Amino acid sequence: MKKIFLLIALTALYISTFAQFGGGSGTEEDPYRIYTKEHFEEFATENNSMNYEMYGDFSGIHLRLMNNITDTVKIMPSSNPNSDFNGSFHGGGYSINIFPNSTIFQTVFNSIGTNGYIDSLKIVGTPYHFSSLVYTNYGTISHCICDVTIIHPIAQADYRSGIANTNYGIIEHCVNLTNFTNAILPEINYWDCTVFSGICYMNVGIIKYCKNKGNVSSKEALSAGIAIYNIDNGIIEMCINSGDNQALSVDPINVMTGGIACTTEGNAIIRNCVNTGNIVFSSIFPAGGIVYGASGNVNIINCLNLGNISGYCVDNNNERGAGIIGSSNDNTANIAYCLNLNKAGASAIVDTLLNFVSINATNNYYDKQTCLSKGINNEDISGSAEGKLTTQLTGTSPELQAMLGDGWSYAEGRYPIPLGLENDSMALVAATPVYLHFENEEDYNHVDSVSKNFTVGLENNVSWEEAFGRVSFNDENVQLLSIGYEILSVKLGNYSKKINIIIVDTEVSSPEILSNNEISIYPNPASEYLNIELNQHLSDEVQIYDISGKLLISKAINSNQTQINIADLEQGMYILNVLKSDRKIASLRFVKE
Template identity: 40%
Template sequence: MKKTISIITFLFIFSSLGLFAQWQGAGTEENPFKIFTVDDLNAIREQEDNPLYSALGPFGYNVPYTNIHFELMNNIEDSLTQKLCSKFGGHFHGKGHFISLNFNNSDYYLNNLIGEVIGGTIDSLRLEGNMFNSMGIFGAADVGEIDNLICNVNFTPFVNELNAKLYVFSAGSSADGVIFKNCINYSNINMPAKKYIHCGLFWGFAGNLEGMINYGDFNVETTEESIVEAHVFSEFLSVGTIKNCINYGNVTINGIPHTANVSLFTSVSSGFSFDDNKITNCLNTGNVYAKKVDYLGAFANLNAGWIYNCVNTGRLIGDKIAGGIVGENYEYGLVENCLNAGYIQGDSIVGGIVAVNNGGTVKNNLSLSRTSKYSVFGDSISNSQQQFPDSLMFENNFYDKQLLTQMSSPQGDILENNAAKGLLTTDITGFALQEILGDGWSYAEGRYPIPLGLENDSMALVAATPVYLHFETEDDYNHVDSVTKDFTVGLENSVVWNETYGRVSFDDEYASLLSLGYENLVVNLGDYKKEVYINILDIETSIMEESITKNGIIYPNPASEFINIKLDGISADKLEICDISGKLLLSQTITNNYQQIQIKDLKRGMYFLKIYDKNQNIKTLKFVKN
């Protein structure tokens, strides 16, 4: 009998919802309430205290709209001017439509979309318009799931006499049951100069971020009294994961504040075991320019969690301690299968992978970019090995010694367990390191290894495209600060190479040296690029020495339309033009001591002119098509 009464009560409630609702539909998953207009949205706020729309939430008290479904039927172009509701435990399905916002209330509590998400879900929604005097879209998100929320809002942050604060997605602390996934931020964050400045996408975060993308730039104005907290994804990650997330945005701290704490993925990763806290398969291409920053790392400033299979290509310009992956690694911290290809700068301790080792494990990482100090570790690992003999492991951390001219650490290369070791480019690329680095990486001919899971990302592919400078032996090789021989470049994945100053000529994968001085090599793949600076100190064989010989001369050289060949006393039958790979491009008979050859159809680059006498003896001259 009681069971029958319960069923009748349940059916009565839902029939009542449909009978008295402000919206079309029944509020069920199968037949959600329909949102057509801004008035339909305002009705959510107006009915928030209606007990018909409230039920027991995840924390043991009633939450408005728990178990109730809404769906957006079209774009809302008339502006919503204040929040939907203070607390929301329901399900809002945007269906790919947008809501136009124009929040400009004197009370900043009215200038967020929802005050607190408690057990609810929001999906497939785009937000446009303006949010003035706002701390962010949600006051807090405690339990629930936010999926495919796209933010393209013009924000003006909350400010008062002392403070400026804006966290785009969530301004409150999040519980470990909340999930944000596949959300995109296009909004720039511009913070005025105040004594206390707080900004980012999230405040503290204890849930899971997956597939998040940030395109927004952070620009923070400061005074000498300013205390800055600027963090793209999270200020601190206490329990949870950041997975498959990408940051394209730059963080710029303008002026010199009193202090600044700046991070891209998290400032503090504070898990006490590897299962508590992970940052995995993440990419950063954003740059950081900040003064008064004590610690700076692309994925964590201070790490006691697990960071693996991540790639950084951004420039990190800090003030003191800076690491390409992590600023300081603690006893429980793990940094594994990560690639740094971004320039790292600091005034104190700087490492291409980790700056300061204070315990923890650092293994199977690659460093492919210069720093202002050391290419792998910023400090000596011997002190850490003595202090944490049981928990510490350093192994298989490599850098390209033809690309990076700094030592790997203050100790130099650490050969035991390959803790920090320089290799020639050809000893890193392709499958050369597969047996050493293992299955946490993706390998392919013609490129550096890429952390597994990121091998199809264009940004990672550009970072992994090599320059193969000349080498004779392990100890006799060209490097970027001393280039004296022609070289080759990687062409996998349809990348395109260009030079900046005209001192190098490309012909497919072949690069010919034309003149002395600095050159900037640029490789492009779609919208992504990488730059490699080289210093040409000598040319393999001077053009003039090759072209002005005892009995022959080529002019003009370099040339664009034609070359003249003057043969003083040479008995010659024919000539050939070959590219630097030896491919025959032209062959013709020599009829007199003066020949003019059209070269306008040749690509830019270095070529060889071969002159044959009657006995098939060859004289080889070099010229350049520009």
């Protein structure tokens, strides 16, 4: 009888312990319910205790967050560095407000075991010592969001990642919204954090369908949109980075950055990924729109860059960087079927630290009307890295599909999109083109020299607008109104893309417009004086603009010949407009040397 009473008492204790979670029985159909801060901290305490007689490592046990927890949660399931979680934690799309009770950098979960599963959990808050959602993942992390705000300066820590520090398992459909920066920590007189990645620090597993929307602004740091290191047999696929990255250096050795990854090595793969984030850097290591460095038997294939890559080497002030790979010093790396559509530093596709390195590149292309640098080390190489006109890189032509292969989605009115991302709004915006004017493959407008009206893509119900009123939109037709700098924006839902152009001339519809050969300017280039001959045409004013559209000189004239002193102008290209009765009748370019 005593044994029966003891068994009943233990069973009641067992049931009451689980009941503290807020109900449920721990099955997939009836998970333990977490409503409050106390419920979550109870789960955290039990996970850290590693009480294998009661909970074990939560194998086969399901827990579900039932609502947002706005009270600050301080006890995390990661407090014991030896604890694993092999259960299933379902976030339900709700959030937890975290503030780890620790003086060192900390995660929410320590280790997700091979049978562990976390999904649909959002973390928010203002933690001082946050590192990532999970420290080490061997299981699956799915549909999770990191949206914390990090306060500086913080205790010194090497890593800040949105989702995981190290991944051996699967991370899928996760999003980082956190912006990363660093600050001087007074007690060490150095930066408090020097590694930033939107999803993961080191990937040896699979990261797929993930997005980084957070920006990075750092000094002396490694940074990337998805992962710092993609190594061994790691795979990053169908991921998008839209976060901007400013990576500056005082000590140039410490700065490396890439849109998707910082470095990829071994037999790792980056495929079907898109970068739309802009990168500004100063370092001896050139940044890449997809990855900074590639070595070993890696494959970088079917990737698209639309970010503006801008930077220089601090040791010699030379412009560096590339649209796809910033540095490839190993000819075993395979770079194939990639596409770059924006300005890209020194090279459109690949920059190298060592110019004598042979690059294993096949069928990579860039839009030469939007990217002003060339293929590899700023040289086009047939079959490896070549520039094409916008019309040659859009649509569904057999020629285009033969160029980029079957790893892309093709459609009329847009650039190709890597397969797997063709229905993503962010990718659809990124693939919307501006069709600048061209006569042939050698005579064409580009974004830094627009002189003719042009058209834009309207597929997928995108909308367009301008920033400064220098152009006007009429459906797909765009008319140039005035010279200078303009920003075009294309939008689809909550997503947008900006295209910067410089208008150097406009098409004037007045019947009084003169052809440029009816007006003479000389010498060109000029150093001190610019002579203007109107050849019997009447004019009452000439104006000189810089390429940003700023009026620098205006002079009234009353004869067919005049001379303008340009000695005080900086070296560069300028626009000369000839006016009659406040109406422009001619526009010419000249160079001040």
